[in-house]
Amino acid sequence: MFLNLLGITFIFTALGLLPIIYDIVRRKGQGVKKGMIIYLFFFICSFIFVYWMTPPQNLSSIISSNLTVAFLISLVLFFSSPIEKIAGPISGKGVRNFQFKGFGFPAKIPVLILVIGILFAAASAVLRITSINNVYDTIQVKKVSKTEELRSTEETPIAISTASARNKMRKMMSVVPNSNVYDLGTITAQNVDGDYVYVASLEFKGLTKWFKFRESPGYLIISATDINAQPKFVKSKMKYIPTAYLNYDAGRKIYSEATQYANVGAVNLEIANDGTPYYVQTLTKEYGISGITYFNRYKVALLNAVTGDVKVYDLKDVPKFVDAPLTSKVAQEMNQFYGKYGDGWWNSFFGQKNVKEPTDNGIYSNGAVTPLLDKKDNLLYFTDFTSPDSSQDSALGYSLINARTGVLQYYRDKKGMMDSDGAISVASKIYPEKKWKARMPILYNVSGTPTWVISLLDSNGIFKKYVYLSAIDSDILVDGDTAQGTLDAYRTQLATTDSSNNNVAASDLTEFSGVVRRVNLNTNGTTTTVSFLLENDETIFIMNTSNNLYSIFLEVGDTVSFKANVIKGQTTATVEDLTIQNVTPE
Template identity: 40%
Template sequence: MIGMLTTTILSFILYALIAIFFIAQNKKYRMTTLKAVGLVFVTLFILSVIIIYIVMPPITIPNMTIANLIVGTVGMVSLYALTKSKPFTKSTKHFDAITGALILLAIITIPGFIILGIFTLDDAHQSITKEEVDEAKPLDQDATPIVVSPEFARNKVQKAMSVVPNTQFYDLGKLQVQKIGDEIVFVAPVEFTGFWKYFRGKETEGYFTISATDVNAQPKFIKSKMKYTNSSYFNHQISRTIYNAHPGYIQSGEAQIEVDEEGKPWYVQTLYKPIGLTNKPNLQNLHVAVVDPVSSNVKLYKSEEAPSFIEGPISSEMASEENEYFGKYVHGWLNSIFGKKDVKIPNESGTEASVTPIFDENGEMHYFTDMSSPKENIDSALGYTLINARTGKLTYYNGEKNNGIMDSKGAKEIVNKEFPEKKWTGSMPVLYNIDGNPTWVVNVLDPNGLFKHYAYIKAADSDFVVFGDTARGTLESYRLALAQDPSNVESTGDANLEKRDGEVERVLVTTQDKKQVVQFLLQDDPIIYTVNSGKAPRAIFLQQGDKVKLEANIRDNQTAIVETIAIEGLTNTEQ
């Protein structure tokens, strides 16, 4: 309420100056003028309170300047209509001056803010804490365990809504990924379906959780009544609660639910202060408001200093906006329109506001987005970004060592074309580094959002696709297929090599793409060893009973790529 009154009062500064001028210049009709000023003031004040209450404009210089111009213009026109003052006449040139000054101010100010905002795009880009890395970071399955798409999770929770008391009042709110204990889950509050349901219900009943790593998991409903929510009205609305407490901050996206260690839900909202005389964000100074949905108590933190139970102090909407500033405005607005040097366009394949949340090996949440060229009809990825959901730091993996890989749109299209008769579609593509191969991992969903398959797609080869029913099983099948592909049986570079020796028990020589690949087993060793004949030509003569010494990159799926091999009686050391 204080924020709203402050905003309203600030919006009347120009009107007050105009009113004083009218009263001073209309001495002969001062009483009439005073009545007109009072009537206009009361009318405008009431209308302004209503509009500001609905719109909730943050107290920033552009917002308040434009609001002043609107109130001043409407007030001046109203005073002309209600008094004997007539503008644009020889007898009242002073009114010509004030009218002209107000029009000139509007002509200069409003376009001025637009132009200033354009030039500030480069400042917003520069405010990003960023790092560029040449080689793609390995994203192994254990480090990024989110394998359930939000569509699938929402579908499951919707079917469980009947457990909510007075379920006819509610619908499912925004899903938010969070780590509770050692488990990655989606959290979603139940929200009112409309004004009359809010009026009848007053409070919502609680929230749901469902595993983000197990497609067979069932949703759980946790009863926890909430009076202040996104779907509540009047002063019980979360955005209004935050606005009243911090009207000088701009809110980014919709508030989301996060749950503390005791299971208590909190609404979390990203806030920022604008740069200079604009509404553009300073991405080095992001904050988060944490709201108690029972008491409406609001606490403000710097994003990196938010309570530890909050995984995403920076919203997915803010991360998406950060990607936009990073990719499009690398050399300013003009370059983004004409030259487009170094411009990168964020793809919109993400699950939350064009980004996809993932967790790293340290349990920290990041937002993933792949970048593509602004040139049309090019579906190769230039690289991808990871934005830390707590600090906002952006790391760009430029993909220079993996040129020519497809982007997320291309990966989804491969899945879409695989099942046209069933109308199954790809969802939540995330780029993994599997055994040195950039790989798109995509959920396959039916038209109702139900999970059907996982698709593992080699990003550099659209024909190399493995489908499976489980994340782990599909990963193992994909890695085995990689091991059998001649194009992959190459140097493992800086990988940690292990030395092995033994007697050959089984041998299989296959020809693929005009290349011969040798696979063999050693006695009392479950690992399948694979060597490319191009690397070790004499390996094609390997026989059962041969004794070998080798160095190999051994993977956890009991396969290995051989780097060097020596066959007793046949070779010394094959490189």
């Protein structure tokens, strides 16, 4: 690793030898020792920079680094060279006069390098702008017609906030040996053995503590769906972590094996099915003097935190246990680029047609995205988009980015939806006296209605309640203590309004027939709903009578047939196409 970094440093500083060689030749072999001392000083400084900052070994960084070093060395040679004196005529008193020509090293050299550097920077900027359309085309976009469906909390878990998870983990630190040495690292969401969990490594608090202990005792893990769950400490001696030093730093260890790639975001901890901890780093290749990157050319590095073994994979070849080979930083950058440059660079500043901005109400990458699992247990990054006009609070759509494939699913409701800022504002006003904070807004499809699912937290980040809020009608709102109970209550409220399953595909509706054993008619203002039970079925079927006027005549003993959106694990179902034998006209 050390020799590898020495070679990289030479590549970054080789151009600095040219002004030294030029000075030696100009002075006919003099100044060799001085020149080597100057170069060695800048080489050592550059080595420290490379070792500490781990810059990517690509054309853009190599050229900029070499120009910087060459410019600084030429300045040192200019100011340290002796002033040249030229012998003049002998005066009347027999004394020879001398004329001073100036510094020995010509000023045109550093000026020339500076001009080249400015031209290089300008060319890089121009090429980045002219490449925007090509970069935009590398985003794999899949436009969808409806939001991710929330069928049940078992199939699509709703995560508690990272603040709640971190608070609980800190209270569990007492079970960790020498807990005063460590602090919690970054919390990441992932699927471990079929469970949606949060994981956080134990990181060193400083150099002295790392120098004494040299390894972390393990990591903490907690359910991301069960608000009553407590964290568990898992023993696993980890030598290679982000807060270790020298060659045991996780980021530096990965860099030594992948110097030609640039890091995208920080390293994330992921746990294999056998409990082995790995650090995951998303990598990208920067091209040309502009250093542009493409959204479909990622690499992924895996570092075994126990052994230090590093492997670099193509995205399609990453082991299956890795839920997020693409870190949240990738999703953040992809969302920003997708929202801003759909109609080109010029339009992003002037006109701003179709320009949209991702909101900052997530929990990853400083609020850029929120993780969730879909029905197939794929980890997705969610964010919604709003208008650049701060006076508007309507959502222009939302995206779900697959953390394994990088495919961006984009949804936009033509009816107009409330954005996450508006949803948070509404949810925060439910209990104003408690001063609870609304966090983690995620948009789901509940019975065909775009719905914001929000967590209410107290000042310490402790979960208090769930809030389900219609994104198209803020009057439809339910809060509750459990995800399943709140979801059932919300679906019931949807059924008592004019909402219907018009966004639910016909294939998602189930056909029923049977004899009615219980009926309840409920009137709330101008809205009337009928609820009923069938014989040998515990599902509560609910229908708005405005969708079928004959439903108000439903009685116990009637034979009925209908279609309903029945969700596994839920006690209620919304009815469509109700037919009552001998009542409904044929």
